[in-house]
Every structure is written in structure tokens, then in C-alpha cells.
Amino acid sequence: MHAxxxxxxxxxxxxxxxxxxxxxxSPVAGGQxxxxxxxxxxxxxxxxxxxxxxxxxxGITREGDSLRIGAMVRHNEVARSREVExxxxxxxxxxxxxxxxxxxxMGTLGGSIANNDPAxxxxxxxxxxxxxxxTSQRTIPADEFFVDMFETALEPxxxxxSVDFPIPQRASYIxxxxxxxxxxxxGVMVSQGAGxxxxxxxxxxxxxxxxxxxxxxLALDFSADAIRDIRVPADELNDDIHGTxxxxxxxxxxxxxxAVEAALNAG
Amino acid sequence: MNVxxxxxxxxxxxxxxxRTLLVEFLRDELGLTGTHVGCDTGQCGACTVHLDGRAxxxxxxxxxxxxxxxxxxxxxxxxEDGSLHPMQAAFHEQHGLQCGFCTPGMxxxxxxxVRSYPGASxxxxxxxxxxxxxxxxxxxxxxxxxxxxxxxxxxQ
Numbered sequence: 001m002h003a004x005x006x007x008x009x010x011x012x013x014x015x016x017x018x019x020x021x022x023x024x025x026s027p028v029a030g031g032q033x034x035x036x037x038x039x040x041x042x043x044x045x046x047x048x049x050x051x052x053x054x055x056x057x058x059g060i061t062r063e064g065d066s067l068r069i070g071a072m073v074r075h076n077e078v079a080r081s082r083e084v085e086x087x088x089x090x091x092x093x094x095x096x097x098x099x100x101x102x103x104x105x106m107g108t109l110g111g112s113i114a115n116n117d118p119a120x121x122x123x124x125x126x127x128x129x130x131x132x133x134x135t136s137q138r139t140i141p142a143d144e145f146f147v148d149m150f151e152t153a154l155e156p157x158x159x160x161x162s163v164d165f166p167i168p169q170r171a172s173y174i175x176x177x178x179x180x181x182x183x184x185x186x187g188v189m190v191s192q193g194a195g196x197x198x199x200x201x202x203x204x205x206x207x208x209x210x211x212x213x214x215x216x217x218l219a220l221d222f223s224a225d226a227i228r229d230i231r232v233p234a235d236e237l238n239d240d241i242h243g244t245x246x247x248x249x250x251x252x253x254x255x256x257x258x259a260v261e262a263a264l265n266a267g
Numbered sequence: 268m269n270v271x272x273x274x275x276x277x278x279x280x281x282x283x284x285x286r287t288l289l290v291e292f293l294r295d296e297l298g299l300t301g302t303h304v305g306c307d308t309g310q311c312g313a314c315t316v317h318l319d320g321r322a323x324x325x326x327x328x329x330x331x332x333x334x335x336x337x338x339x340x341x342x343x344x345x346x347e348d349g350s351l352h353p354m355q356a357a358f359h360e361q362h363g364l365q366c367g368f369c370t371p372g373m374x375x376x377x378x379x380x381v382r383s384y385p386g387a388s389x390x391x392x393x394x395x396x397x398x399x400x401x402x403x404x405x406x407x408x409x410x411x412x413x414x415x416x417x418x419x420x421x422x423q
Binding site: 001002003004005006008028031032035036038039048050052076080099100101102103105106180182 | 268284285286288308309310312315318321322323324327328329331332334376379380383395396397398399
């Protein structure tokens, strides 16, 4: 690991000031991806800005038809929250399936979405539920937040504050986990609510994406059979030692169907 | 930079390089070598300690992230008279170890597991121990030990 300066700001303004001032600063939330990235010398920030001491970034609150979760809320807190379990059980389940228990005890919502790993679970959660991201500067809909592999709409120095999840009528997240890493080989979030039907896929492509054909079919008939014959094109999907693009395309349909069934059983 | 934390009930303050990992601090600065470094890449869980009561991998945490926190390592579990913690005793009773390298991490993870999931089934125990690898593959006895340890802890 290269050397860096370490900052422990107490407010969002203080954190933003350090990020703006430093040569090449990186915020650190739980650090469960960043630490190993630094250790492999894949990144060399001049400064790390630890967001742990900023009270504004915590908390899970239900406000009407929406659930607000702070950026520094850890995966295990979401997984075990009564509030989340009652409002969006699929989201509690998603958080409880990230990494392993120790990773879930450090890793945070804000860190996960800011990193936007192509196989991370939360991006599918946000996109599949039609969430909204609040940052230190503005509000960004999930549809615009996840741009490309490890790339988001966040500007340099912009910090995720919280995420608002509209509470759906029903939802489910099903992932096919790569057995060593626990990352999703493919993961599918399906939801039905006031904003219509949403289907979001992680792990399969360079970044999380929606499947409009499935959404339209499910809007007419919310059943697993309605999407039986809908396939996403394989040509833009990931190809690695864990699976071919064709295999991933196949998994998208299989998991989407299972997610629809699970959502119906849960709702 | 300066960090101040509580380790196994004792206040510790030290001047450290910011890139110091919690596991390096525990082993190299404090001599607490019961926390093992296995894979050193966040996979195996041999370095599991408690940070404010939560099991974390000390190779994936900077000591700065533990500033002001309470850290508990395997050395902090036994009573002052040397009596084993109920989970340690259960690993002993059930032979929940072969070479023993993964054991400190297993025990620390298991204690958090039992507190977080009282009455956990074998399925839950196995799922929650996904972050701890045993290269001897002695999982049957480990799961049995965790179950016994859970009963011992609840009986206390």
C-alpha cells in the first residue's frame, strides 16, 4: 500500500473541503473494496477522507411511502432492520446476501453504490426499486446514477448522503452468487409499485441495466410465465472464466422468473 | 497520526502511519499474535476481531477506522483466571479444530454470530460463517462447536 494522508472530518462540509483541496483524495466509507484495492496498489490516492465521523450520513427512517437509508449505514444494519424488513423485505434480503458477515459489518450502502462494481448487489436494488440518491450537492435518480463499469454520475468531491427507496407493492431480489467471491454472477431485482414494474440486472453486463421488454410484459401480466420467452441479447454481456455471455443471458431470464415468483409469494 | 482505542479492555494510544492495517497494529505494535494473517486479501477470516462488538476482518480495516473504538481479540476472551470463554470451551469440547490456524477467527466470528442470531440453525451457522475458511475442511466439527458454544453462551 502506498502512503497517504488520513482525514477524519466531522461534517460533510469539512469532508468536501478536504476532497477539493487534496491532490487526489478518495473518500473511504467501510473500505471493504477500497482497502484491498489499495493493498494491490491498483489505486494510489494522496489522501483518504474517512466519512465515519459525519452524523448526517447515518440512520434508517420511513417517511410516508418511502424509506430513507443513510450512506454510512452498514449492510448488516439494513439486513437486520425491522423498518426495512417491514417496508421492503427484498432490500433487507439483498443487504444480507452481500459478501460475508464480516464484510457486511463494515461495508456501507454509500460505499457500494459509489464504487458501482459491475457485480455488486445494491446497484440492482436501487435501479430495480426506482430509488433516488441524495448527495452533498444534488439529487440523482438511480436511472441516471449508474453510468458504466465503476463509473457513476458523482462528480469529483461529491459525497452520497442517503438513498430514498419508494416502498413497492411487491419486490424480490434473486442472485446467482459466484461461490468464491459471493459477488453476483447474475442478480435480478424485480419490483411492482406506484412507479410501475421495474426489472434491474447486475453481474451480467459492464454495469447494472434494466430490461424494458420484461417490464412491459410484467406490467400486463405479473407472472413468471409472462417473461418465459424474453431473452436479453448476449452480445454486450460479460465474458469471463465464470460464465459466457450466453450463459449469463440465460441466467437473466431464469432469475427474473424466480424473482417474479418470489415477489408474488412474498406479497 | 495518533490513534486511541481500547483493545481487550485496555486503553491504547499510539503514533502510526495512516496506512497501518488494524491487524498489523494488533500483531506488530501490541504483540497480539493470536489474530492470524491467513490469505491477507479479505477472504479467509483468520484475522477476524470484534470492532465495537461486530466481527470484522482486521486485514481489511485501517487502524484509523478503529480510532476511538473498542477492539476485542482472541486474547481478550478468557476470564482473568484463565477460564475459557464458552465458545472457546465448545471448540475444545467438540474438537472444532484440526491445525488450529483458522480457530481464532472462527471463534470471534462465532461469538458475533450467536449474539446476532440467537438459536441459529445449522443452515444459518453455515451461511454466517461463509467468511471464515478452514483449509483442513473441518467444518462439521466447527458447526457442532458453534452450536454447543451457542448453548453454553445462552446458559451463562
